[in-house]
Structure formats: C-alpha cells, structure tokens
Amino acid sequence: MNPLGPGDPLRLGPYRLAGVLGAGGMGKVYFGHDSQGRAAAIKVLLPQLAHDQHLVQRFLREAEAARAVTGPGVAHVLAAQTEGGRPWIASEFLAGPTLDQAVSAHGLFSEQAVRALAASLAQALQNIHAVGLIHRDLKPENIVLTSNGPRIIDFGIARPEHGLTLTTTGQVPVTPGYGAPEQVLGQRVGPAADIFSLGAVLAYAASGRRAYDGAHVAAVQYEVVHGEPDLSQVPEQLRTLIGPCLAKDPAFRPSPDQIRTAFAPPRGAERIWQHGPLATDIKQREVGAKQLTTLPGTVVSAPPNRRRFLTGIATGAAVLAAGGGAAAWLLGDDESGDRAKKTSPQAKNGAVPAAGKRMWGPLMIADPWSPPALVIDGNVVFGGKDGGLVVHGAVDGKKKWEALNITPSSEFLALPDGLLVAADAGGTVHAFTPSTGKQQWTADVDAVVLLAANDDALFLMTRDKKIRALDTKTRKPLWTVTSPFGSGYGTAGKRHLVLHTDTGDVSALDTGSGKKLWERRGLATYTAIPAVHGDNVIVGGNSLKAVGLDDGKDVWSVPSQSGLESFGWGSASVDGRRVYAVDNTVLHCRELSNGAKLWAYDLKTFHVANTPPAVLDSVVCGITVKGKSFDAVAIHKETGKRAWGHEQHRSKSLKLTADRNQLFLLQGESATSVSGG
Template identity: 35%
Template sequence: MTDPLLPGDPERLGSVRLLGRLGAGGMGRVYLGRTTGGRLVAVKTVHAHLAAEPHFRERFRREAAAARAVTGAHTAAVLDADPASPVPWLATAYLPGVTLRGAVAAAGPLGVPAVRSLGAALAEALTSIHGAGLVHRDLKPSNVLVTAEGPRVIDFGIARALGDHGLTAAGDIVGTPGFIAPEQITGGSPVTAAADVFALGAVLAFAATGRNPFGDGTVAILLYRAVHEEPDLAGVPVEIRGLVADCLDKEPGQRPSVAAVLERTADPGSPLWWREEPLRSLVQGDEEDRPREHTAVVPTKRVTAPGPAPRPVPARAGRHRQLARRGVLVAGATTLTGLLGVSVVRGWGSPGPDGAQPDLEKGSAKPGALRWSVTTEFEAIDALLPTGGTVLLHGTLTGGSTGYVRARAASDGARRWELEASADVPHMWGVVDGNLVAPDVGLPVVDVGSGKSRVEADPIQRLPARWVAVVDGTVVSSYADEDDEKELEAVDPRTGASRWARELGGTEPPAVLGGTMLLARALRWEVLGVDAASGRTLWTYEGFKAGGDQLLAAAALPDAGNFGLLTTAGKLHIVRARGGERVAVAAETFPVTPGATAVGEAGGTGLLATAGTLHGFDPESGERRWRRPTLGVETSWQPRTGGLRGPVTAGGPGSAGGPVLHWSKADTLQALDPRSGEPRWTRRLTGIAKVPPVVAGDTVYAAAGDTCTALRLADGTPLREWVLPGIIDQLASDASGWYGRVGTSEVRAYNAVDG
C-alpha cells in the first residue's frame, strides 16, 4: 500500500531509504531509515495539512535549524531536515535503547554512583543544547534514552530559542507536569536554562527513588505542587539530596548553573551502569543481528495476523537477549518529536457501508487465539478495563487536550458507545454494580451497558477528583471547590444522587473496611474513621501525635477486623476498625520508600511491600511472619478502584487459600502461600517484567516484555506463550481470556486457553 503522505517513491525521502514505520500520530509519522552510506536514522514526517499552516511550518523551520546546531556525546543528533519539502521532514540519529522511565520500572532505582553519572551526562547534554541557543523545556525520564553507549537526551521538539517568544501563544504551558519549573507554569519570569536545571533535579530524584518528586495526580494537582509545595525527597539518598534540592529551588536564580551541576557530579571513576545487568539485557543485543531485527520488527507494509501460532514453551537459547532487543528497538525509536505538536482531532467515526470498522481486526474463537485487535493511528489508548462482557478503553485524541472513554464488546471488539472525558490517564476508575465510576477523568456515574449517565448532569462540578472510594454501595470522592476547600461527596452509584457532602480538609485515599473509611488528613498524622453512609466521624486515632510520625500507607485487614497503618518512620500500627483503638504496634521497624510502599492483605495475613521486600505480618500483633524478595509494588500489585494498589491473589482481594502472585525477580514469577510465605511454585519466564500478573479462574497470565505466558494456577505449569508486536504496557483478564495493551497504539484480546 502506498503511503499517502509521501510523494513519489513511498519508500524514500531524499537520500534516505525507509525500512519501516516506527510510530504515528495526528501530527505525522516516524520511519526507520537508512542513508546511502548505511547509517540508520529516525525520519519524522509532518502531515501535509499541517505543513500548509504558515505558523507551523515557520516554527518547524526555526527549531529544526536550531536543533541541528546541537552536538554532544549525550544528545541524539539532528542530521538533516527539509522544512521546504511538500511533506516537511526531520532525520535524527537512530538510537536503540530504553527510556530511563522504562529502565527504572524494570530494574529499580539507580544507586548513588549511577545517579551521579546520570547527572553528569544530563549536564553535558544540556551544555550542548544551551550552547546552541535552546532551552529543552521538556526534560523528563521518558526523554532520556539509556543506550549501549550511555544515556542520551532526545526530543528537542518543544525546545525554544533563548529569548524567542514570538511563536507560542500567550498562556501556553509547554512541558510535562511534575518536571516543569514553576516559571513555566506561572509565566512570572522568563523561561531560561534554569528551567532545564529544575527538570534535571526532578529526573535525578526519579532515578534515585523510582517516583516523581511531586508525586502522582491530575495535571492541576501536579502544577499546583510544583508552584506551591516542596518536593518529597525523603527517599533520595543523602549523598545527592542536597544537589537535587538545589536544582528544585523554586527561584530560578537560586538554582545551580549547568556547569555547577556538572562539577558536583563529575567522577572519572563513575561506573558504566548501563552495561550492568539487568539494564544490559534491556539495552544491548547481539550486534550481528541488529540489521535483520531492524527490518523485521517494523515492516513497511503492516500486516495484522490473527495471532501467533502455538509453540513450545521451554526457553530457547539466546531468547532473553532477543526479547530485550525487540523491546529496546520499539522503545528507542517510537517517540514523536514535539515539533509535531499541533492538535488535530478525529472523531469516533462510523462503520463503513458493509459494517466494517477500520480500526478493528477480527480474529478467531479458538482457545488461545487472537479474538480481536484494535489499532489506532491518530489517537492514543492509555488504559483498558474489562468488565461484564465489555472492555472500556480510555485514550486521548490527537493533541492531548481531549480524552474519551469507549466501550467495546468483549466478544468481538464491536463498538458500543463513546463519551468525552478528561485527557488525564485514569488511575482510579472502576466499575460498581454495573456502573462506571471515573471522576478522575471527569465522568459522572455511567451505566456500562448503555453509556448513559445516571443523572442529567454531573452533580459535582469541580476540579477532577483527588481520590475515590467505594464503600457499601456508596461512591465517596474527594474534590476541591473554587476556593480550594477540600470536600468529600458521597454519591449513590445507581442514581448519581448526592447522599452527603462534607468539608474535611486535605485527605489521602482511604483504606476501607465494612462501612468505615480510614482517612488521614492535614499533615497525615491525624487519622479518622468516617462512616461512609452518613459522612460522620466515628473515631479519631491519635497514635502518631507524640512522635510526630505520619501515615505513609494503610490497608484493611478484614479477617482480624483491623486496619494496618504504616508510618513514614517504618512503624506498623494495628488499629481496630470498629472503635479506632490501638491493638498493637509492631516491635520491628520496616524499611519504607515513599511512593513505592503499600499495605495489603491475603489469606488472613497482612502484606507489606517496600524497598524490594515483601513482608507477611500477623494482622493482630503486626509482628512479621516472613519476608521474600520482590520486584516492587508497581510491577507486582494491581491498581484497584480508587487508585490504591493491592496484591494479586487467586479469586481477587481478600480471597482465602489462594496464593499471592508476584515477581520475585525481573524475569521470575512466584506463587506464595500467604500464611507461611513459602513458594508454592516459582517459574522463570522470558523477558523483563513491567506489569503485574492477572488471574482468571484457574489460569495466571504473566507479561514480560513483549511476551505473555499462561500458567496453571495450581502448579505454575506453562500452558501457552504469545509474542506481541511490542512491549506489553498493561495486562488485564476476564472469564473469556486476557487483554494486552501495546504502547498507546494497540489493544489485543485473546481467548482463554484449555488447561
């Protein structure tokens, strides 16, 4: 098929031969190319209708010219560009690698020497960028590529020439919340090189802890925190905390210069941390195989097959490295430059005259076969949620300003309904009694079957919810009103009618047991038990006041009728849910990592995941029963309705007798007996784990890299393996099988296996 964007020869632009398509979006497409001299390049083209806009073409011309002046060992060089072409294009060095965000997710936070080395590399990259008269403006973990030759800063696409403010509309905020400097948000002072230093500090904090220094939340919350609140650096090692804090100073003039950062991080003996396992397997493949892999992974003419055929499950020689290489090739080259940053919105569309849906590929009903797949080109899919014969997809239309929730039939992928929503990625949506509850993306209570709101209009017209909890048939959410007063609102999910509202100050997402919500407010040392039916405070727990400790994480321990509260000092408090009395405080102090610690329960045992260790504890005394190495909360604990995470167990939360499933290592899945902590089975799989496993009936599905494996729950026997076109970024399951999201462009549904 001839690509309609490319004039003439569809496989060549100038002297560059196009080997395959790497990515696409509403602004353009990205191709893997090879120059006449044999060099691999990433070629980014602009849609013709955008090129017809003088404003866009002028911006493209200016910034492409400035970006070509950037040179340096730690940047991705812009090699050529043709803004005057009927289809403007830009060619950059092709760098196989994995983003820093992906590397930390797969291998954990970096050690102090590696963080220092990263800081020096980023400072050198910024020196090159600033030397060309540019401010990057969007330095973040996903714009730092870890390659076989070290870290590289990519995407100067939204960079602006120093002092040039002529081509951006007033009020525009360019950058990523959580990493952009306060002056980029408020417009109170010019955006200079100091803004990149702020972002550098945020990136180093992320690399050292695995979490963003301003936490998680909606765009509005992250922007507010960056301007008005101090970053959370509790988990940053003391050796680098001072540097990170200086970089994150809210006053641009108080931040160190890039040269000063380089001086404070430079070390001639710094380690080559990207060449150590498990990062080495992520970023480096067999050199002699690369040209063949480049061509095979991204064919110029895309063909969607009904799914890979069954194949033997035992590991093949070299498979681990091949998997890593495939994932790396995708991760290192699919990023669209921010130069292509103009919004173009495409509607949901209608089936063709024969009922065909152009984004849907039908499959087979055979066990284990691909049932259907949805592939998007002008939109992003960032979350999926299967429920009751329906699969809900959340995504963003081109340009990132408009979101949607769409319902598809789980049986065949057919469209059912669509609603406009916030573009924020939902982190606390869920389904309650057949109703979608998604206040974080601005939706009212919605009937899953029809897509109709339970009320005429959303009863809560405020900022997006800060958290949501489902308690005994009541949906309770925390909002901020126009005066930034924090309020709680309880809604009947069947009708959408408000049950009660209460102003309670800033609160954290609650643990729930029966009809009681455990809420921490103010500075998280005041803990309340609140009745979900009435909003009335039932009791106050004041056990943190004396030592000035604060609540870090909490969970219900239903078998004992208690709450488990873990503090920032690592102390575990057991509190009676009925009256709020202190039952016990564990004698042991647990290691904690803010943002990467969670409390849960399974089979009558309390669970605590933190600092690379999974602990089992007695739900009455808090005393530790056992401990096991674990890959971490993000990789092993599933998100649940409301935003909190919980352990993966057979039969769902709180099920008795089923094992606790987690990744003990980056490539090893383990099923633990919750009471003893002893492994029922351990299975090493192909690839690097990124997402938690899921359970459907008697089958466990585990995704690592681009491979998903089905295993028998009882003994871990592998039943079948599938290889998808790219890294699996989300995994879900229901009675009919499993679903995998590949990046933001594809969702695949597979039938359950026999076994």
C-alpha cells in the same frame, strides 16, 4: 515496530524505510537507513498537515534547534526537508532504553551511576544553553541510555531563551512533576528551568519515584509550585546535591558547570553504560538495529531477543502530538497501539446497561490530544488516532465516517441548524451532516481556532489573531476585529461573545458588530472556562461569580474555600436553575439566581480547571482518582449523594462529555461510553 503499510513511503531523501516506529495525530516516525547502512529515525508530518504553516514552522524550529547543538550528549539531526513535499527530520537512531525503561527493567541507579548521569546530562544542557536554547521538556522519557552514555532527545518544544511557552486548550504546558514552577505558572523561563527538570530526573533515577507526585495532574503541579520535593528515598549523599536543583527561585539553582563539579563521578563511573545488565540491554538493541539496516526494506527477520527489541526499538524517535506542545513517545507507553474493540454485552443485545456500566468501549481510536468529545444528533465526534476528525455512533460506538483533512486542534462545534463545523490546516471551515459526513458548505476564512456559535454566526480566530464572525447562512464574514487578547477561547450567547484566556482575562463583544462591551483582567484564574446563560456569564477563579453580560459587573460572588489561588473554582456547568462547579476538590450545586449552596460532594482530588462537570438527566459527573486511576463518579442532582462510579483503570487524564443519559470518556487513545442509568 510495525511493517510499512500501503500508504507509507518506501524512501525519504537518502533513507530507505524499514518500518513504522510510531504514529500520532500529526505525524509518523519511521526506522530507516541510508546506502551506507547508517540507521536513522525519520519524523514526518502527515500529508494533510503539510500545508499548515504553523506546524511546518514548528517542525522547522525543531530541526534548527537540534542541529544547533553540538557535543555527544544529544541526538544529532542527520538531514531534514522542511520545504516542499512532506516535511521530515532524520535524526541519529539511538538503540538504547529510555531512563524510565532502564529503571523499570533494571532497578534504581547506584550513587556512582547517578553521579555519572548528572555529570553527563549537565554537560549536555550546558551545550544546549550555549547556543541560546532551552530544552523545556527534560524528563526520563526524553533521555536515552546508549553505550556511549546518556543522550537528550526531542527538541519538539525547545525554544530560544526569549521564546514564550506553548499552550493549547486543556493542555498542561509542561510534563507534570518535571517542569519548573515558572513553567507551570506560564511565566517566561530561562536555562534554570532545565536545571529544575534535571534535579527531578536525578531524583527519579536514584529513588524510582517522582520528587513531586499527586493523585491528579493539578495536584502534582500545585506541589511543584507550593510544596517540597519528596527526596526521602534518595540516598543522603545525593539528597544534598539534588535539593538545590529543585529550588523554587531560579536564581538559587546551580549552573551546569557547578553540577558537574558537585557530583564529581568517581573514575570509571561512566562504565555503567558498558558493563552489567543495562549494558547487555543496550547491546541487544544495537545488534537488532544493525541487523535491520541490512534488510531490503521491511521487517522480515527476527533479531536476537526479538520481542524485547521490537518493543524497545522506538526509544530513539519521537512523534509529533496533535494540538501543539511536546512530542509524545509512543511504544514505550503501555497504553499505546491498537487493542481489541470492546463492547458491553448489554449493548450488543440492544438492552440498556445498568447505571455506570459500559455501553461500548474502550476503543483505542482517539487522538490523545483531541478536544473533549462532541455529541450531535446521535453521533459522537472527536480527533481520530490516525489523524483528522472521526465520527462514531453514540449508542453503539460503530464508526460512521472520518475527515482526515480536518485539524481537530482547531476545535469543532455544533451549529444550531444541526450541522457540524470544523476547520482544516489551510483555514477553511467545513460544515458536515453529522450522520453521514456529507459536506454541506465550506468557507475560506483563515480560521485557526473555532471559538463559538449562535443562531446567526460562527465566531473564530484567524491566523493573525483577529476575531471574525462568519454568517452561517451566506457564508460571508460579518465583521472582523482585533482581539483584546493575543490568544484565547470563546463562549457565545445570542447577543454576546465572551472571550477568555488561559490567564483568566475575560472580555465581552457584541455579536452583531464585534464592538467590545467590557473587559476584566484576571477575572478568572487557571484556565477556568466561562459559561454563558441568559443575561449572565458564570466564571470560576478565586470566587465563583455571576457577571452581567451587558456591563461586566458582579451579580453575585462566592469566595473559594481552598485559600489557593490556582486551585479555587473551576469551570462551571449550568443546568436549568442550577450551577455545578468544583471548588478545590469539592463539587458544588448552587442556585443560578444567587449562588446559594444546595449541596456539596467531596471528590477528594483536585479538579482540572478547564473541565466543567458533565451534566446528565439525573446525575452530574466529575473526575476522581483511585490510586493512579482516573475515574468518573456520578452524583445525584437532587440529593448530592453518590449514584455510581466507573473505574477506567488508566493513569491518563480524563475528559468527560454528557448527552442526556449517556457519558462519553476520552482518556489517552481510549474512547468509552457509559450509561447514566
């Protein structure tokens, strides 16, 4: 836990704040206490986001969801302010390790402990479902072990049973390996989805391994949908009980009441929370939290076992993650917090590093939910760790400026005239000079997502899900039309705006009038992003296709060799007369004119469908996995042979951006630049 900073409040409602548990792109979580000394974790939206009605409504929904659930198995909401000022939610502070921390520190749970855990969590889920809610993100990080038993936390994406799944660009809607198959596929979910997650949690507690694993997020999700759980390390007696929870068909999963009966923990099994090494761990955290509530307002005294306490105290609070979806746990992540800035020795001396070597970084400065970096006029742009938009020098990595009022999840684009455009939480578009951050113009156009731009206009989606074209010279709307889809993303050419959704529906509009030219449902699959080039749009999916922009008809088509609908062709990059795209695990180089294969290179890992290959001057880069490290690999554009690799030694998903002969990598909070050679 960190001390309060200059911009942090000293009090929120009845709570005196004692320190910062964690921070993300959308909010902070503070440790505080009321006048009676009762500890609380207070989650607060950042000031610049407090006027974003979408975020405030999500915040309100989280408070209402958590308040609606009664019983001992959840972290209870103590107070909340969701109207006026800075929205905040105060929840019961739980001084205990999360389940993943407990397994890591104290080893696997015994059969009796797993049975007790199953019965307790099943009862909590029964209470959650009884009020018409589905948690949707049950995982070891969202289960805190206290002296009174396990507690389920984080209702950040809890929804009514009729609610739809929340997704954003590039975001997996569930935690890989714990979300049910129907969640992975974006289908409507019911209470049985939480039962699947419970089965995966129990398998982890009993074996220390995920029931579904893989080298890449997409590989894990494929196993959840099509594969079988790995329960080989789960004791035989538990295997037959956990297996039914992981049934593919929700109808075949047991109810919470059936789980409590089947697992039937022996008498006294609940004492695991009160005796032994785990109980000692919990007690030390409780003592530390109690001592902090007696301090005048800042962390100035060390409680017993201070190091363990300060690194573990955050386990009772979650912080909002930028861009939607789930709340993110901060201090339990070994990649959280600031690290010393690193720069390549060659870059310091002005020399160009060898191919595949760092030019600068890794710098722990990025928002984990930032869109891929944008390079414009020698500057690299991405969502900042402390919120808003941040711009660094592309060559040296030095920070140039930031715009804290900008919402990165609305996307940011480069206009043909060299300006950078982004939107704030109120829907106003801002245009900046990339090198200095000087604001050149604004336009209040109710923008919630910036889709694309061409020489004449900026195309965006409004809050009421309409598509609007903004004249970038007059800053006046050119036209506004109803979107053919309820949501989606866009790519623009001179005369065509191509819209596409996460489910693969594609439509083309005339950029001059907004008139719909054609529409094809299910043209792409699994969030593959179309690439507009000349008179065609290149689309991935079951086949890699070139589709005519004027009529939407196939020009050429290359079927996927994988035989797997969800893991066929991903997003394509067009470079000159060549198309680069990944089919299943294989990176292809193909002729733009007819789709003929020039070469293929096996990356040996499933691609992320909405991430196109990054094309540099002489190489094309993809993502590979070594062990659990997501790394970049470069392939010679002419020969299809491996040129170099850059190991990140990090287990988080990787986003690549190319500019001439430089590669930029965003991975969690880490930003790095690599020389292309």
